[in-house]
Each structure stands twice: as C-alpha cells, then as structure tokens.
Amino acid sequence: MSITSENAKQIRKGMEVHVSLNTNVSGSYASVYSTSSAKIVRDPSTDQSDINAWPWRRIADFQSDGFPLDGSFKLWDGDTIDSQTKGVVGIRSNVGISSLRVVVHVTGDASELTLRFASEGGTIQTVSGADSVEYDIRETVIIPCSGSSELFYCYPSDQYSRVEIFSITPGVSISIDNENLLSATLALRADLSLEKPSFPVSEIEVRAYWPSDISAILANIDEGVPLTYYAGYSGSYSTTRHFYLSEPITMEKNELLIKAEDSSARLDSYRVPLQALYIKPEEARRRIYTFFRNIIKNSGISLISAQANPPLNLTGNSQHALIIRERTAREYVQDIMNLSRAKESVQNGIGGFWPSFVDAGIPKVTWSKPTAKWNIYEYDCGEVKRNVSQQVTALKTEDSFGVDSSTSMDNLWTPLYYDGSGYSDVENRHGILGDPLKVTAGQSVIKNFDLEEVGYWHQYLYTDQPVTRVWSRINSICFKPTKTSKKTGSGTSERWTNLLGIKGKRLDIRAGNNPLTKSGGDSGRTIETDPIVYGHASVKYSVTVQTWQGPQTYTYTDSIYPVYDALFSKSNITGSFLWKGDPRMQPRDVFNFHRLDGTVETCTIESIEMKHEGGGTTATISYRLGVV
C-alpha cells in the first residue's frame, strides 16, 4: 500500500498521521539507579536516549487476563539481551499491589520526565519534598522532575497486575497519532503573486486529546522546541517535516493545542549587508546560487538538501557589478526566486537557472527548473476555482534609479572615504581615522578599520571588497621632537604616517527605465516594485545556426539577475481546488492538471492547506498556471 496507489482510488484508506514533540535537549540523559525489591526485571537499556525507537518485547505471563495467543508476546528469556532487533523489556514489577520504587538520575537540562507504560491502570506517586502528587498510569505519563533526580512509586491497578515501564526519558515527549489526534492542519506556503511577493512562513496546528492534565508542565516548554510531522501508510510515509513551536502549548478540557512554524521564520533574523558583487559571466549562475544559499544559511536555517553548484558557462571578457542593498534575507530569497532566470537550453547553452528555496518543514534549495512531479485530475477535485487577472505589462518604482538600473565600474583606484583634503596634519594623525601609527620610513603599513565607522558606501562609490582592512603606502614621514626645548633633536621621537584612507574602484549606477514596460506593446496593468539590487549579473552563451555559408556561431550575453521579463512572462491565471491531499507535496511543486475537457495544464503549487480531521484528509491547493 502506497500513497500513490491509494490516491488513485476514489475511496482510499484513511491515512496515518504522526506528530511528535520532544523537548529533550542534547546531553540530557536519564538513568535509573535504584529500584525496590518489587522490581523483577529491568533492561539496562530502559533509559537509553533513543529507546522510543525500539520495539517493545512483550512478555507472556498470567497477570490479570493473561495474554493473546497471536505471537505478539514472548516467553521470558533472561539471556536475551535487549536490542533494537530483540526489543526491550523495560522495568516490570512483581504482580501485586506492592509499590515499585524508582529513582531516576538526570544529567543535563530537563525539568520533566516522560514515562511510557505497557498499559493503562494503576498510579504513580511522586515524592518531591513534603509534596506528594498522584498520577494515573496511562500509556504516556509526564511528570515534573525537580533537580537532578526524581523519586516516584508505581502501584499496579489490582493485586493481579504488575507495572510495566517501557521507557523513561528526560524532557517532554509527546507522540500523537490517529488514536489521539483530533485534527492537524498544515498551511504549506509559497508566494507566487506578481505584485510584491514575500516569502511566507508555513505553519502547522495540531489538536490532540491528552488524558491527563499536563497544563502546568506544558507551561515550561519554550517556543522553538522542534515538532515533527509525517503521514502516509505503513511502508510509504512522507518525508518528515520539521516545525518549531511558535506559541506556548495550551490545554483545555483534555485538548492540546500545538502551533508551530517552519524554520523560514528565521529569514527575518538576518539582514544582508550592503555590498558589491563583481561577477564574471562564466561564474554568474554559481555566484548567484552561492549567494542565495549563504543568505539562507546565515539566517540559521539548516537545509535538508541543496543541489550541487551549477557548472561554469562560457568565459566572458568583463565582469559585471551587482550592488546588493541592505535588506532582510526574506526579501532577497524571494527576489532571487522571482527574478533570477537563465535560458533553459540553447545550443552550447546556459543550461537554465531557476533558483528555488522551499521550506514547509523540509528546507531545500535547488537551481534547476522544476518539471511536473504530480498528476492531478479535475474529475477528482471539488470546488475548482479559476481567476484571471489583468496581465502585467509594466513595472514602476519610487526608487531614484528606476527599475532596471545598470552599473559601470572604473578601473582606476579612487579615494573613497578620506582623501585628507581640508585637514591639517594633526587632524590626520588624531582625527577620524583613529590613533596615530608608529611606522618605519619606506615600509608598508596595514591598518584595520571598524567597518561601521568607515563604511564602504559613499556617494555611490564602492570598494572592491567589503572593507575590513585597508592598505596604504607611506609617502611621507613627519618628524616630531618629544621636547621642543631640545634643539639638538636627539631623544625619543615618533614617526607618523601622513594619510590613511580607503581607495576603491568607482562604481556608478545609471538609472534605468521607470516605468519598465514589457516589449511587444500589450496593454495591461502597471504594478509597483522595489528593486533591491542595482545592476545586473550576466552570463554568456553561444548559439550555432546553419546558414548558407555553413554553421555560424553567435555569442550572446544575457542578464540572469534581475530579469524582469521573468515577471512579465508569469501567467495571470491562478486557481484553487479541493483535493484529497498528499503529504508529500510541497509548495512550488509543478503538476500536470488534467482538465475535464481533456487538456493538460502545467501548473505550480502556490500553497497547500492540508487538513487531517476525523480520520480523513483533504487539501485545498492554490496554484498559478505555468512553471513559476
């Protein structure tokens, strides 16, 4: 049974949904170091940190109502060592109402313990100072842990039963599946809109039944705790999505409400600094892609996977300057996805460039143009909607350099920050460039500047590299006696540099069109844009064509970022539909939409609102026509 085969059915089997939240921080470890004589069996692995991933070796005995004869219970064999293949026995008390005393020692940072039991029934009594709190034994019980150790007693439900503890782990470990899930709603988002799109955060909201009141314990759980989600069928699950708590967990009338968001929320935490990128045509795709990845990485997002760098293109004669203005990572990620494109395949071609970052719990970066991954048939869809907006044919901006500005770089070194004019020698030595330097005539001196103090944007002049260090040749030395009374000039002396400044290659920005109109003369609407880069990064490619003189090769240079034609060429047709839902789908996935009239449209998913509720799954998918 697979998700694909089930999705092909009109009535498919209800999907399994698994959500888990674990506050156990790395390094936290629980070890059981003392149990009472009521203990009859204990695996040493009970307190292994990964024990919850191990199967449980259930032991056949005659407590209570006995055991089923279906092979799920094994005979006790003391020589069988617990392992991931053999399973774990856990801690088992004697049959009867005598208490099982357990002391757990915790290393690391954990204020709660999560205990998993074989079955419900019985009680736990914690002893913390003078207070004693009793909890009903359920399959999972979370108790507070005070300090580095916790003492508790377990009591079976009656004199014919025993207590069986499967695992003890530090931290809160909440596992939710179809048994206790009330609903799970995922909003997996991309923004494919034409006008000022912004990279949106994806979210998950989970409602689950929890038998005991753990609201006091949940109050200790910080935001940012990881939550994982996967769904599907045994043997065919979706990739695990990773979210992070965005709000404290609440609990009301045994109903947990958990809200989490994907790691793309961190894109606001990093501001891309002002800088100039000098990009050679052969490495343009690679430089833009690396820049794109680094922005995401610098935001603190750990990628699940990233496509390897694109290959080099044809070598060009000159490099192009791209001025990166200071903006958030979120703005740059979206801008590059919208406006960075290269021709897909021409003879001796570029090979395409389609940078894309999708998170939705599975953060991944690619640069290849996506191809259709899914087939969706309209006859399987409910509430199919289609919207057509007016075509965008012009872009305008309030930026003084217009929409498609260009840059030109001077090959001469020009003083950028400080040329010394208007300042006296004393001011030069003691002024804004910092303390005087002791130097030796004829030798170079290197001075480190404070980046914020010096800056590297000055009247549209840019340094070649981000400025942290500037080289200056000493061209004169002034001699200063320490005591003016000593006419002979002997004694201690200081030597000074006369000027320290920053030089760079002048980079001018030339204003572009405003508004920028689509070639072809179509009528349509004009939308506002905010160029966050000046200039262009370009690639070089060649095309060989057959002429009457034989094959002729022509070379071209095309901009790959920003490419405003990419925006003009986006479809103005969008739509949405209700569908059965597939937990493997991601925003920006491309699908073939098989319409009722037999036509097939290639579309790109903008967002997926997937809802697991009452055991069933549905999804509302919105899309834009074409590969966006």
Added chain:
Amino acid sequence: MIGVFESITINGVRFYRPNNFSLRREDVLAGEYTTCTGKLIADRIGWKYSDMTLSWDTLPQAMLDALTGLSGPVQMVFTDSDGAHTETIIRGAFTNTPTRFTDYNGAVMWSNVSVEVRFVNVHNE
C-alpha cells in the same frame, strides 16, 4: 435457559433475540467531498455496524424495564457464526407504543416492542 444464538445481552441483561436480528456493516468515511461531476471522494477510516431497530413480538416486563432503563453507552453482546461480539450501543427512541398484556401465568408482558439502537464503535481492521 435460552442459548447464545437465541439471545443477545444488553448491559448485562439477556434478552430474547430480536426479530430478524441481522446486522449489517457500513463503511465509515471521512474527508468527504463531491467533485464537479458529482462523484464522492473520501477516506475510508473503518467500518461500523449500521444503526438498527430491535423488535420483539413479546417481551417480559423485566426485559422492557431493562430496556427503558438504558442510559448512555452500554455494551451489547451477540453471537454469530464468527463467535461472540461485543459492541457499544446507545439506545434511541421506542418506535411504536407497546401493548401490555398478561400471559396465562399472570406475568405482565408487552407486545410489539421496537427500539432504535445506534452502534458507536468503528473498527479499522
């Protein structure tokens, strides 16, 4: 003594097997929606016994009392060729007005008793 095939047990009280006591199964669907062509799309999350009406031609006063006294979810046990089955049911309304009479021993009996029952459990095997 009535045998298991001639009786059912509701809330621990053994009743005569109702007339035409034939249980039917129905699929339980979730995530249902209708497509633009009118087709039903859904997830099958399991099956349950269809709600039914239990009818008896005649029922002693004690059994009727047990029936009228049912409140909330209770267990019904019945036996068929697969063995004994226990289901949780919720009693619904009496669908007609039983007629009271006295049998030849003087015991109070009721005729024409019909009551709706709703099966609660969903099985996903």
